[in-house]
Amino acid sequence: MCSYIVEKAAVSGSAKGANGWMRIDTANVYFDHPYHAPLDHALAIDFVCEADGARERVAVELSAASARELVTKIMVALAIGEQAHAKPAA
Amino acid sequence: MSYDGLTAETIAFRGHNGDQGEAYHARPVRAGKFPGMVVIHHLPGWDEWITEVVRKFAHHGFVAISPHLYFREGPGSPDDVGARVRAAGGVADEQVVGDVKAAIAYLRAQPNSNGKVGVIGFCSGGRHAYLCACRLPEIDAVVDCWGGNVIVDDKSQLNAKRPVAPIDLSEQLRAPLLGLFGNDDENPNADQVNRTEAVLKRLGKTYEFHRYDKAGHAFFNTARVAYRPEQAADGWTKTFAFLRKHLAA
Numbered sequence: 604m605c606s607y608i609v610e611k612a613a614v615s616g617s618a619k620g621a622n623g624w625m626r627i628d629t630a631n632v633y634f635d636h637p638y639h640a641p642l643d644h645a646l647a648i649d650f651v652c653e654a655d656g657a658r659e660r661v662a663v664e665l666s667a668a669s670a671r672e673l674v675t676k677i678m679v680a681l682a683i684g685e686q687a688h689a690k691p692a693a
Numbered sequence: 694m695s696y697d698g699l700t701a702e703t704i705a706f707r708g709h710n711g712d713q714g715e716a717y718h719a720r721p722v723r724a725g726k727f728p729g730m731v732v733i734h735h736l737p738g739w740d741e742w743i744t745e746v747v748r749k750f751a752h753h754g755f756v757a758i759s760p761h762l763y764f765r766e767g768p769g770s771p772d773d774v775g776a777r778v779r780a781a782g783g784v785a786d787e788q789v790v791g792d793v794k795a796a797i798a799y800l801r802a803q804p805n806s807n808g809k810v811g812v813i814g815f816c817s818g819g820r821h822a823y824l825c826a827c828r829l830p831e832i833d834a835v836v837d838c839w840g841g842n843v844i845v846d847d848k849s850q851l852n853a854k855r856p857v858a859p860i861d862l863s864e865q866l867r868a869p870l871l872g873l874f875g876n877d878d879e880n881p882n883a884d885q886v887n888r889t890e891a892v893l894k895r896l897g898k899t900y901e902f903h904r905y906d907k908a909g910h911a912f913f914n915t916a917r918v919a920y921r922p923e924q925a926a927d928g929w930t931k932t933f934a935f936l937r938k939h940l941a942a
Contacts, residue, residue, distance in 0.1 A: 606841075606880075607736075607783045631780045636816065636911065638737045638772040643910070643919045649776045658769070660776055 609633045618650040618661040627661070629653045637664040646670035698722040699751040701744070706760055706799065709791025714764030716796065717744050719751035726807035728833075728940035729800030731793055732759040733814030733821045735911075736783070738775025739763065742916045743815075753933055755940075756805060760796045762789055762821075783817075785854040786824060793825045797832065807942035809833045811868075813932070814840060816911060820859060826870060827862035834939035836871045836932055839910055841880035843889055863892050869899040871935040873928045875908030875921075903931055 612630040619625075627650045637645035645664040651657040665673065701719035708714050717739070721727060730750045734743040739761040750757035761767075762784055766777045778784055797810045811834035814822030819840025826835035837843070845851060845858035870893065874886045881889070886904065893900045905912065905924040912921040913928060 607779070609780055609782075611780075631776070633779065635779075636735065636737050636917075638740060638775060641916065641918060643917060649780065651780070657777065657780065660773060662772075662776065 606633070606635050608635075614650070620659050620661045622659060625652060625659060626655070627652050629657070634667070640664035640666070642666055697752070697754070699748060701748050701751065704758075706758075706795070708760060708764070708795045709788045712765060714761055714792075716758050716760040716799075717747050718756075718758045719747045720756040720803075720805060721751055721754055725805065726942060727754055727756045727805050728807050728936065728942075729797070729803075729810040730755045730757040730936070731796045731800070731810065731812045732757055733789075733793065733812065733818030733825075734759060734762065735816035735818050736775075736779065737772070738778070739771040740916075742914055745915075746813075746815075749929075755936070756800055756803060758796050758800060760792050762792055782852070783854055786821075786856070789821050790825055790828050793821070794829055794831070797829065801831075807940070809940040809942060811835060811936050811940050814838065815913070816841065819843075823866075823870070824859040824862065826868050827859060827865045830867050832868045834871070834936055835868045836873070836935070838873050838913065838928075839875060839878055839881065841878075841910075843881060844885045860889060860892055863898070864896055866893075866896075866898055869935070869939050870901075871932060872900065872902040873931070874902065874904050875910060875912050875924070876904050876906050877909035879910070901931070901935060903928065 610632040614630050617624050618627045629651050631649040634646050647664045650661040699719055700722055703715055704718045706714050706716035732747050743759050747757045747759045763774045763778045766774045800810050812822045812825055812832050813836035815838045819837040820842050822835050823837045823840050823843050826832050843859045890902050908921045908924040911917055911919045913925045
């Protein structure tokens with residue numbers, strides 16, 4: 604179905620798009636018909652900077668299963684990374 | 694037999710409020726008078742598949758135009774522009790109706806027009822097609838391909854951009870309507886399709902509904918895994934038969 608549902612996540616960081624690196628402050632997340640991926644529905648994320656007008660984006664369209672896999676791996680990477688970086692230097 | 698040639702191009706187009714935008718336009722090259730078709734794209738945007746649909750209509754003897762309904766959010770590639778529109782909650786119904794009205798006027802003004810113009814839309818464009826047919830008496834035939842949210846059960850979904858459920862405007866529908874739906878679709882689901890048909894029947898409207906098993910949303914769309922060749926072939930046959938009947942000069 605075509606839906607107008609968009610979840611907005613406030614993020615802080617940078618993304619590299621067609622014109623090089625840019626700062627980003629928002630991730631627009633939705634699950635709907637993709638533009639490019641050959642899927643009925645895709646979990647899409649558009650990284651934009653609303654403070655700069657959101658004229659550029661860095662986009663991904665993922666299958667539902669791979670989006671969940673990504674979420675899992677993000678959490679794993681964060682957990683391992685934060686633990687590693689919390690260790691006192693040898 | 695031989696196939697007719699066609700010409701396709703992106704043209705400048707004045708939409709709602711006279712705003713300058715662009716549209717994809719295709720027409721047969723042979724001399725003659727042809728019915729017109731306005732092709733309304735789906736929510737993700739003005740994509741390659743919709744240009745294929747426009748050319749398909751020209752191949753079958755129609756002059757067709759697909760206005761880029763999101764041009765005001767440009768410049769940019771259609772997919773990026775579509776993402777901006779989605780993030781902003783979509784386009785306003787009033788603006789879409791104005792753009793379609795302008796597209797109809799454009800087609801009627803062409804020297805190869807037979808004076809008749811139909812409208813077809815897919816997904817959210819199917820809803821737009823239904824809406825426009827209720828709002829614009831100059832439409833001669835309309836095809837709603839699995840338009841979702843024609844019926845709005847949760848009134849909290851209505852807002853300033855989409856203030857009225859199209860089903861509530863059905864009394865104003867003047868043009869004959871062809872509806873194509875997949876029985877596995879979730880929006881519109883089978884119950885919503887049945888309820889839409891019940892309204893059209895009660896109001897004495899001219900309509901044809903065709904429901905397809907083993908098909909869901911967007912089953913015409915060759916760019917998606919939702920494509921169902923057998924059902925799509927039948928749907929296109931019914932579409933052209935319906936339009937030739939109602940758009941003959």
